[in-house]
Amino acid sequence: MSAPLRLRLDGAALTDNWRTLGAMSGRAACGAAIKADGYGLGASEVVRRLAAAGCRDFFVATWGEAEALAPSGVSLAVLHGVREDDLPAALSGIARPVLNTAFQVVRWKAAGGGACDVMVDTGMNRLGVSVGEITAGLLNGLTINTLMSHLASADEDVALNEAQRSAFAALAGRTGAKRMSLANSAGIALGAAYAFDLTRPGIALYGGVQRPAFERRIRQVVTPEAQILQRRCVPAGGVVGYNATWTAPAPTEVAILNLGYADGYWRGFSNKGVARAGDRALPVIGRVSMDLTAIDVTAAPELTEGDWVTIDYALPEASAISGMSQYELLTGMGRRYDRVWS
Numbered sequence: 011m012s013a014p015l016r017l018r019l020d021g022a023a024l025t026d027n028w029r030t031l032g033a034m035s036g037r038a039a040c041g042a043a044i045k046a047d048g049y050g051l052g053a054s055e056v057v058r059r060l061a062a063a064g065c066r067d068f069f070v071a072t073w074g075e076a077e078a079l080a081p082s083g084v085s086l087a088v089l090h091g092v093r094e095d096d097l098p099a100a101l102s103g104i105a106r107p108v109l110n111t112a113f114q115v116v117r118w119k120a121a122g123g124g125a126c127d128v129m130v131d132t133g134m135n136r137l138g139v140s141v142g143e144i145t146a147g148l149l150n151g152l153t154i155n156t157l158m159s160h161l162a163s164a165d166e167d168v169a170l171n172e173a174q175r176s177a178f179a180a181l182a183g184r185t186g187a188k189r190m191s192l193a194n195s196a197g198i199a200l201g202a203a204y205a206f207d208l209t210r211p212g213i214a215l216y217g218g219v220q221r222p223a224f225e226r227r228i229r230q231v232v233t234p235e236a237q238i239l240q241r242r243c244v245p246a247g248g249v250v251g252y253n254a255t256w257t258a259p260a261p262t263e264v265a266i267l268n269l270g271y272a273d274g275y276w277r278g279f280s281n282k283g284v285a286r287a288g289d290r291a292l293p294v295i296g297r298v299s300m301d302l303t304a305i306d307v308t309a310a311p312e313l314t315e316g317d318w319v320t321i322d323y324a325l326p327e328a329s330a331i332s333g334m335s336q337y338e339l340l341t342g343m344g345r346r347y348d349r350v351w352s
Contacts, residue, residue, distance in 0.1 A: 012348060014236070014268035015348065016347055016350050017051070018233040019051055019055075019231060019232060019352070021059050023217070025062075027229055034198050037205070038207055039067060040209050041068060041069060041208055042069070042210075043068075043211065049215075051340075054078070058082070069087050069108075070089065073088055076105040089108045092114055092118060108156075109127070110129045112143060115128075115149065127158060132177040133174045153186075157190050158210070161196070162174065171197075178192050191210055192205075193206070194210055213325075217325050218340070219326045220336070230323075233323055234320075234323050235321065238315055239302070242263075245261055246259065249296070250295050252299055255296055262295075266304055267319065270298055270301040273347065274343040276298065279298050281296065282294060282331045283303075
């Protein structure tokens with residue numbers, strides 16, 4: 011059964027974005043973060059397209075995500091490390107753990123684990139072993155594929171970026187790691203000094219634009235479309251939606267869409283968002299509710315029940331309008347959409 015919501019997913023834009031990020035990575039290999047089900051697009055389809063384009067390194071958050079993608083046969087790393095409960099999956103070889111704590115390092119060694127990755131904290135104070143633990147020999151005896159760290163503020167021009175890069179660079183040659191990896195999407199735009207051996211873009215693959223260097227280079231991948239459930243005429247003075255936040259200044263043609271904040275179309279789009287019929291703008295009116303959104307369709311007299319409209323969803327602009335981050339806009343889109351790749 012088809013859904014009254016769909017995501018138009020541009021496969022060519024996805025692979026073009028990866029190639030753009032690869033070119034910006036210089037001599038470093040360019041991987042792909044595909045956690046959170048490929049940032050909401052569907053990880054298996056993202057992997058299939060990026061692997062065909064030449065991507066060889068993929069990063070997920072959990073072992074459940076790794077198990078779901080194991081049939082793809084690509085190289086996976088699990089960013090959240092390895093808990094005791096994860097050991098059977100980790101030791102099966104479907105993916106490398108990214109060890110984040112001294113407990114995880116000890117656990118991995120005791121289990122006779124093989125190749126792994128290691129996260130080192132260089133100032134974000136989230137995941138990662140400390141530089142001091144590394145210099146004290148914590149990683150001795152590990153077979154490390156990739157030593158990595160994560161930038162806290164790569165989307166801003168702050169001193170912390172260089173402090174983290176410098177602390178990470180100082181570890182070169184001290185762990186036996188085959189590769190070093192620091193740059194996320196925004197980190198790639200900071201320049202060649204941040205690329206090291208492997209970059210790990212995420213949001214920019216999917217159309218996110220975090221820094222000026224990505225403008226007009228990163229293409230939009232995701233476009234939501236919603237079906238009209240009802241068309242009605244609201245008389246002058248009539249209100250629309252919860253708490254009557256919009257009042258018709260004149261008789262207004264209104265369409266109700268099968269779309270709401272349960273689908274990741276957040277309340278921040280209330281009275282601000284825009285749908286489209288061709289090149290005609292159809293403003294969102296009233297408050298976005300859980301499952302329904304109203305739009306002014308006066309400019310599209312031909313639209314009727316069952317017709318589809320396109321939702322403006324270029325991530326930088328949608329983020330500015332809604333007050334939600336570009337990450338939230340992508341990963342918040344739920345399971346009620348049909349995902350249609352082109």
